[in-house]
Amino acid sequence: MDSDANRRRADAPRDDGSGPLAAMLCFDLYAASRSVTSVYRTLLDPLGLTYPQYLVMAVLWRHEESTVRAIVDELRLDYNTVSPLLKRLEANGLLARRRRADDERSVAVTLTEEGRALRERTLHIPDAIGEAMGIDGETVAGLHGVLRTIADSATAYAARASAGTARTAH
Amino acid sequence: MDSDANRRRADAPRDDGSGPLAAMLCFDLYAASRSVTSVYRTLLDPLGLTYPQYLVMAVLWRHEESTVRAIVDELRLDYNTVSPLLKRLEANGLLARRRRADDERSVAVTLTEEGRALRERTLHIPDAIGEAMGIDGETVAGLHGVLRTIADSATAYAARASAGTARTAH
DNA sequence: CTCGACTATCTCGCGTGCGATGTAATCGGG
DNA sequence: CCCGATTACATCGCACGCGAGATAGTCGAG
Numbered sequence: 055m056d057s058d059a060n061r062r063r064a065d066a067p068r069d070d071g072s073g074p075l076a077a078m079l080c081f082d083l084y085a086a087s088r089s090v091t092s093v094y095r096t097l098l099d100p101l102g103l104t105y106p107q108y109l110v111m112a113v114l115w116r117h118e119e120s121t122v123r124a125i126v127d128e129l130r131l132d133y134n135t136v137s138p139l140l141k142r143l144e145a146n147g148l149l150a151r152r153r154r155a156d157d158e159r160s161v162a163v164t165l166t167e168e169g170r171a172l173r174e175r176t177l178h179i180p181d182a183i184g185e186a187m188g189i190d191g192e193t194v195a196g197l198h199g200v201l202r203t204i205a206d207s208a209t210a211y212a213a214r215a216s217a218g219t220a221r222t223a224h
Numbered sequence: 225m226d227s228d229a230n231r232r233r234a235d236a237p238r239d240d241g242s243g244p245l246a247a248m249l250c251f252d253l254y255a256a257s258r259s260v261t262s263v264y265r266t267l268l269d270p271l272g273l274t275y276p277q278y279l280v281m282a283v284l285w286r287h288e289e290s291t292v293r294a295i296v297d298e299l300r301l302d303y304n305t306v307s308p309l310l311k312r313l314e315a316n317g318l319l320a321r322r323r324r325a326d327d328e329r330s331v332a333v334t335l336t337e338e339g340r341a342l343r344e345r346t347l348h349i350p351d352a353i354g355e356a357m358g359i360d361g362e363t364v365a366g367l368h369g370v371l372r373t374i375a376d377s378a379t380a381y382a383a384r385a386s387a388g389t390a391r392t393a394h
Numbered sequence: 395c396t397c398g399a400c401t402a403t404c405t406c407g408c409g410t411g412c413g414a415t416g417t418a419a420t421c422g423g424g
Numbered sequence: 425c426c427c428g429a430t431t432a433c434a435t436c437g438c439a440c441g442c443g444a445g446a447t448a449g450t451c452g453a454g
Contacts, residue, residue: 072351072354072361072364073350073351073352073353073354074350075354075361075364075365075368076350076353076354076357076364077349077350077353077354078368079357079364079367079368079371080260080264080353080357081279082367082368082371082372082375083253083256083257083260083371084257084260084261084275085300085371085375086253086257086371086372086374086375086378087253087254087256087257088300088441088442089300089374089375089376089378089379089382090250090253090254090374090375090378091254091441092378092379092382092441092442093378093381093382093385094250095382095442095443096381096382096385096386097385104409104410105254105410106409106410106411107409107410109251121432122432122433122434123431123432123433126432130255130258130259131410131411131412132411132412132413133432133433133434134411134412134413134414134434134435134436135410135411135412136433137433137434137435138409138410138434138435139409139410141434142409157419157420157431157432158418158419158420158432159418159419159420159431159432159433160419160431160432160433161432161433179247180243180244180246180247181242181243182243183243183246183247183250184242184243184245184246184247185381186377186378186381186382187246187249187250187374187377187378188373188374188376188377188378188381189370189373189374189377190242191242191245193370194242194245194246194249195245197249197252197367197370198245198248198249198252200359200363200367201249201252201253201255201256202252202256203358203359204256204259204260204357204358204359205252205255205256205259205260206259206358207356207357207358207359208256208259208260208262208263208356208357208358209259209262211263211266211355211356211358212259212262212263212265212266212356215263215266215267216266258411258412261411262411262412265412265413274439274440275440276439276440276441277439291402292402292403292404293401293402293403296402301440301441301442302441302442302443303402303403303404304404304405304406304441304442304443304444305440305441305442307403307404307405308404308405308439308440309439309440311404312439327401327402327449327450328402328448328449328450329401329402329403329448329449329450330401330402330403330449331402331403
């Protein structure tokens, strides 16, 4: 009876039929993210870096010195992910960690000479990524805003849901 | 002598400045994908499913019976990811695996009664996801195409790069 | 029929992501 | 000054994601 139910209104923000569409979009997001990471893998493998490791190095190449917390915030990751990641980068001789004097809880992260030098070998990567994605600059700019919106809304929703689960925050 | 060589034609799809922009977009993609997955986590946790497991179940809810290969193709994942995932779903009593009679290499995957029944408890999820993403239906539709383009281009690029690395496939 | 190529699947190892939990340092109210 | 809350960081455990490699089963040329 609803065989022609795929007829949808353009003015409705999100309602009846938009759920399945949004779900498909989530899968697209998931698949696109993995495929882009795989491009990074082909580019970063010769340097002995993974994509998240590259992101951490990029933070340090911008700031020269940082803390674990600053990196966590900038990459929107968690301590449980970043902590071992920094440990591996330190083991590879790319950075150093030491407790801060002014706040013994905090850990300062700095580049080693080797870590600083690695930057030069990554300078071609952004352009290669641009080429690999196969979309024009205008589309890129438009996409940026939408993806930020999605990330912010979804993060807020998840945080709300978790707070609800964590029995009645008094 | 080529100091102003960074001057390019505007009709070139992607060139000089678009690299860094594209790289930022990749991070947006990465962050958005993780945030969306975290929404799924809050919705799927009560059902004892992860997002990839939910995707597999969704395939079976559509097809009733499938093979490992078909699932791998449909989700754009690899055997090494799907194989243990199916094993866990089987251990949880949601599906069954058995070798095919007509082709002993192939493994048929079917739903158990419990797996079929689980579907009802997921019917609210697509709409919840739509709500969580906070974007209108028109944007969703537009995004779908762009994300497919990115995924396809990136996958092709990565495959090309890997083929190049795998010294001269004769 | 035979043998090598191909196919479908599985296992292993490593690096994330992230929930849960632990620990030490700092802060703030009484 | 003291103690409970908060902060910064770490470890543990589990489930991906994927490269590398192993194992059967099937197919096609000769």
